[in-house]
Amino acid sequence: xxxxxxxxxxxxxxxxxxxxxxxxxxxxxxxxxxxxxxxxxxxxxxxxxxxxxxxxxxxxxxxxxxxxxxxxxxxxxxxxxxxxxxxxxxxxxxxxxxxxxxxxxxxxxxxxxxxxxxxxxxxxxxxxxxxxxxxxxxxxxxxxxxxxxxxxxxxxxxxxxxxxxxxxxxxxxxxxxxxxxxxxxxxxxxxxxxxxxxxxxxxxxxxxxxxxxxxxxxxxxxxxxxxxxxxxxxxxxxxxxxxxxxxxxxxxxxxxxxxxxxxxxxxxxxxxxxxxxxxxxxxxxxxxxxxxxxxxxxxxxxxxxxxxxxxxxxxxxxxxxxxxxxxxxxxxxxxxxxxxxxxxxxxxxxxxxxxxxxxxxxxxxxxxxxxxxxxxxxxxxxxxxxxxxxxxxxxxxxxxxxxxxxxxxxxxxxxxxxxxxxxxxxxxxxxxxxxx
Amino acid sequence: xxxxxxxxxxxxxxxxxxxxxxxxxxxxxxxxxxxxxxxxxxxxxxxxxxxxxxxxxxxxxxxxxxxxxxxxxxxxxxxxxxxxxxxxxxxxxxxxxxxxxxxxxxxxxxxxxxxxxxxxxxxxxxxxxxxxxxxxxxxxxxxxxxxxxxxxxxxxxxxxxxxxxxxxxxxxxxxxxxxxxxxxxxxxxxxxxxxxxxxxxxxxxxxxxxxxxxxxxxxxxxxxxxxxxxxxxxxxxxxxxxxxxxxxxxxxxxxxxxxxxxxxxxxxxxxxxxxxxxxxxxxxxxxxxxxxxxxxxxxxxxxxxxxxxxxxxxxxxxxxxxxxxxxxxxxxxxxxxxxxxxxxxxxxxxxxxxxxxxxxxxxxxxxxxxxxxxxxxxxxxxxxxxxxxxxxxxxxxxxxxxxxxxxxxxxxxxxxxxxxxxxxxxxxxxxxxxxxxxxxxxxxxxxxxxxxxxxxx
Numbered sequence: 001x002x003x004x005x006x007x008x009x010x011x012x013x014x015x016x017x018x019x020x021x022x023x024x025x026x027x028x029x030x031x032x033x034x035x036x037x038x039x040x041x042x043x044x045x046x047x048x049x050x051x052x053x054x055x056x057x058x059x060x061x062x063x064x065x066x067x068x069x070x071x072x073x074x075x076x077x078x079x080x081x082x083x084x085x086x087x088x089x090x091x092x093x094x095x096x097x098x099x100x101x102x103x104x105x106x107x108x109x110x111x112x113x114x115x116x117x118x119x120x121x122x123x124x125x126x127x128x129x130x131x132x133x134x135x136x137x138x139x140x141x142x143x144x145x146x147x148x149x150x151x152x153x154x155x156x157x158x159x160x161x162x163x164x165x166x167x168x169x170x171x172x173x174x175x176x177x178x179x180x181x182x183x184x185x186x187x188x189x190x191x192x193x194x195x196x197x198x199x200x201x202x203x204x205x206x207x208x209x210x211x212x213x214x215x216x217x218x219x220x221x222x223x224x225x226x227x228x229x230x231x232x233x234x235x236x237x238x239x240x241x242x243x244x245x246x247x248x249x250x251x252x253x254x255x256x257x258x259x260x261x262x263x264x265x266x267x268x269x270x271x272x273x274x275x276x277x278x279x280x281x282x283x284x285x286x287x288x289x290x291x292x293x294x295x296x297x298x299x300x301x302x303x304x305x306x307x308x309x310x311x312x313x314x315x316x317x318x319x320x321x322x323x324x325x326x327x328x329x330x331x332x333x334x335x336x337x338x339x340x341x342x343x344x345x346x347x348x349x350x351x352x353x354x355x356x357x358x359x360x361x362x363x364x365x366x367x368x369x370x371x372x373x374x375x376x377x378x379x380x381x382x383x384x385x386x387x388x389x390x391x392x393x394x395x396x397x398x399x400x401x402x403x404x405x406x407x408x409x410x411x412x413x414x415x416x417x418x419x420x421x422x423x424x425x426x427x428x429x430x431x432x433x434x435x436x
Numbered sequence: 437x438x439x440x441x442x443x444x445x446x447x448x449x450x451x452x453x454x455x456x457x458x459x460x461x462x463x464x465x466x467x468x469x470x471x472x473x474x475x476x477x478x479x480x481x482x483x484x485x486x487x488x489x490x491x492x493x494x495x496x497x498x499x500x501x502x503x504x505x506x507x508x509x510x511x512x513x514x515x516x517x518x519x520x521x522x523x524x525x526x527x528x529x530x531x532x533x534x535x536x537x538x539x540x541x542x543x544x545x546x547x548x549x550x551x552x553x554x555x556x557x558x559x560x561x562x563x564x565x566x567x568x569x570x571x572x573x574x575x576x577x578x579x580x581x582x583x584x585x586x587x588x589x590x591x592x593x594x595x596x597x598x599x600x601x602x603x604x605x606x607x608x609x610x611x612x613x614x615x616x617x618x619x620x621x622x623x624x625x626x627x628x629x630x631x632x633x634x635x636x637x638x639x640x641x642x643x644x645x646x647x648x649x650x651x652x653x654x655x656x657x658x659x660x661x662x663x664x665x666x667x668x669x670x671x672x673x674x675x676x677x678x679x680x681x682x683x684x685x686x687x688x689x690x691x692x693x694x695x696x697x698x699x700x701x702x703x704x705x706x707x708x709x710x711x712x713x714x715x716x717x718x719x720x721x722x723x724x725x726x727x728x729x730x731x732x733x734x735x736x737x738x739x740x741x742x743x744x745x746x747x748x749x750x751x752x753x754x755x756x757x758x759x760x761x762x763x764x765x766x767x768x769x770x771x772x773x774x775x776x777x778x779x780x781x782x783x784x785x786x787x788x789x790x791x792x793x794x795x796x797x798x799x800x801x802x803x804x805x806x807x808x809x810x811x812x813x814x815x816x817x818x819x820x821x822x823x824x825x826x827x828x829x830x831x832x833x834x835x836x837x838x839x840x841x842x843x844x845x846x847x848x849x850x851x852x853x854x855x856x857x858x859x860x861x862x863x864x865x866x867x868x869x870x871x872x873x874x875x876x877x878x879x880x881x882x883x884x885x886x887x888x889x890x891x892x893x
Contacts, residue, residue: 023476024814025451061441065741067731072800073447074807093807096447106441125744125769132699133747133767139588209439242695244584276521286518289574292581314581345525352528352547358477359815 012216013188019195027196028362029100030089032372035184038157046164049081053123060110084302091362094197105210146433186217195368196361230411237433238426249415254307257300263390264402265298270346272296337400350391453810455836466638471653472645480551480646481816484542491607499614502535511566535612559660572624590702598704633671641827645816678757685863688885694872701773701870706763712755712829719850725801774878
């Protein structure tokens with residue numbers, strides 16, 4: 001199983017990856033820039049994402065909103081920023097490929113001449129509203145900030161969430177946009193994939209024509225990150241929020257994306273909390289009814305991941321009960337490893353997920369996006385089958401080993417989110433969490 | 437090669453698009469089958485459509501259809517709840533159950549090699565769920581807890597109030613999850629009787645899409661669902677929602693749910709819209725694209741890109757068997773709530789004629805709907821969902837080939853006419869979930885009609 005492609009590196013360093021799929025008369029254009037909130041500095045957070053917004057507001061040769069001509073051509077388009085990278089994509093009818101490449105190349109090469117104070121100030125307001133909508137005004141919405149702030153030291157680039165601190169966003173200045181663009185938005189720091197109903201030669205010719213003459217620029221500065229070693233002692237935090245039901249978050253440092261044990265911990269998360277037969281769902285929700293919901297995830301990132309278990313207390317139940325029950329299940333997994341039946345199930349699910357991922361050429365997680373992910377993080381766009389092999393070769397013993405090494409009780413960060421005024425509902429000895 | 441950056445390349449003529457062949461069959465028990473071949477990936481996606489949504493809830497039991505749908509995968513035939521999910525998990529199958537106003541839809545995706553097993557499991561859930569007391573108690577408790585949690589979620593509070601005040605006693609007047617009181621008084625017997633009454637093969641349509649021939653897809657379905665029999669005696673027919681009178685449009689009014697200290701106000705503004713069967717369907721789609729149905733709509737460009745009041749604002753018509761809602765929705769910074777409402781109302785008023793649609797806007801709206809049309813049919817899931825729409829709303833099989841020409845035939849005059857006929861700024865219901873102290877004074881200056889405050893319950 002794989003995503004076949006041809007690859008060409010332009011003289012300016014831009015990687016072009018082309019995948020043909022003639023199932024539907026559409027083509028997906030996808031650009032990854034290897035820059036995210038990890039490239040920000042303390043006190044200047046939220047900038048990479050704010051910058052992403054400005055990429056839709058026009059460039060030198062098309063100085064108007066980017067949505068108009070693309071939607072008129074029948075495109076679906078979007079972009080996203082996370083800690084490690086920023087991506088932009090369009091899914092267009094196959095005869096609008098040239099339009100999409102024209103626009104992507106214009107904003108890659110010629111964004112700044114079109115930048116104005118008015119655009120900048122408007123998008124800063126939009127982003128502040130995005131933050132209000134997705135974080136401040138949403139139950140448990142600030143938990144993520146409290147957790148990364150506790151997991152990583154203040155000068156570590158994963159110490160803040162990509163959305164950033166409201167005061168930093170409000171203090172952002174337009175000069176920083178120029179600097180950021182010049183530093184990070186260059187062909188040698190980007191990867192372009194074209195996936196769908198295209199002839200590779202023609203797609204490559206167009207890519208070369210539109211992107212070939214953009215300036216390569218200087219190498220990008222390295223990310224300065226202090227070592228984020230697993231914690232030596234447990235951290236306990238409490239956050240008061242406008243919620244009815246208390247919730248507990250347990251988080252641990254874990255291996256980086258694609259590092260040894262990353263896939264294992266993905267599978268550990270499946271065994272613990274994916275579906276009704278998973279250990280935590282069964283114990284906490286199904287049998288003992290301690291929790292209304294439970295989730296587990298390996299949050300894989302380039303410079304180090306974190307593993308997380310989240311559970312919401314059922315009415316009348318306490319976080320102390322939840323913590324004990326979760327800890328007991330993790331201990332049991334560490335003590336005896338997953339059963340043969342669990343291994344069969346989680347591998348079947350992982351295998352099916354890989355096939356499901358082949359269904360779309362574009363958008364978040366489509367084939368074009370996956371090629372860029374493998375290329376940007378590993379410089380191995382053909383990694384699909386080896387990625388799958390990571391899951392196929394995982395064993396009960398390796399899952400057990402991963403859980404033993406990384407899910408130690410003494411290295412947890414435990415956050416209790418409790419209704420306002422009910423800090424007594426938190427686990428004992430929890431310190432107030434700091435959220436920006 | 438130097439490229440011409442002085443103008444954008446034009447995308448060329450719209451691409452022709454053909455929906456794949458659908459084959460239909462009806463089993464001896466009355467169950468309808470639709471098959472679609474799709475060979476891109478070795479998968480099968482199968483939908484079971486029951487035309488039974490929350491609008492079929494008895495008046496005293498809002499939430500019954502939804503909890504019944506929820507209990508289907510909690511054990512069936514010889515398998516208890518955990519065994520069902522163990523069986524699904526071991527073949528990597530993915531099951532999803534959705535309950536809307538008009539229908540319950542089960543969706544199962546599986547690798548092609550496991551299709552017979554997966555379809556047997558799916559059929560067993562639909563035909564003979566165990567509906568044990570223990571499972572009922574547990575699932576009901578989870579739904580009650582969910583209701584508690586939804587009180588913290590402004591979009592959920594706004595949707596609930598909007599639905600309730602708009603439809604009142606009409607079967608669309610509640611969300612599928614129902615209400616706390618109704619769920620508490622519900623008994624297992626109600627679910628058993630409801631299942632027996634509405635889950636019959638004659639009501640069901642099964643749509644199978646994927647990497648197998650029509651014959652094989654039909655065989656999978658027939659083998660799994662063929663033995664399903666209708667219980668005797670004959671059951672009462674389903675409620676004909678489309679045949680019911682809808683509540684008349686009220687005078688405009690405002691409902692405020694206070695959320696102290698809220699950073700944003702969650703807004704819903706709208707009134708009753710049209711049923712799926714309206715002859716104005718395509719014209720309304722185009723009109724809505726211009727008004728608030730896409731990023732470059734008047735409303736989003738104004739409220740987000742010009743004013744920066746919100747992360748996004750949009751309008752939509754939900755076309756159902758009976759008239760669904762027309763609604764504007766946005767989450768806006770608390771301090772600018774009244775400004776945002778005023779701008780939204782001005783846009784609704786504008787498209788009715790005071791700000792005529794330009795030919796450029798019309799072109800953009802029509803092109804966005806038609807040129808992008810083929811990408812709605814890329815995956816088995818998308819093809820299956822398209823077939824679900826045909827079955828649920830009794831649309832002809834050539835519907836997808838008529839869509840593009842019909843949208844392209846919508847004129848500027850059509851857009852203004854449907855906006856004028858179907859939008860009524862004097863009769864809008866405005867729901868605000870936000871901080872009364874920050875919102876109240878300025879909102880009061882707008883003429884939105886009678887104002888009431890409700891508690892978030």
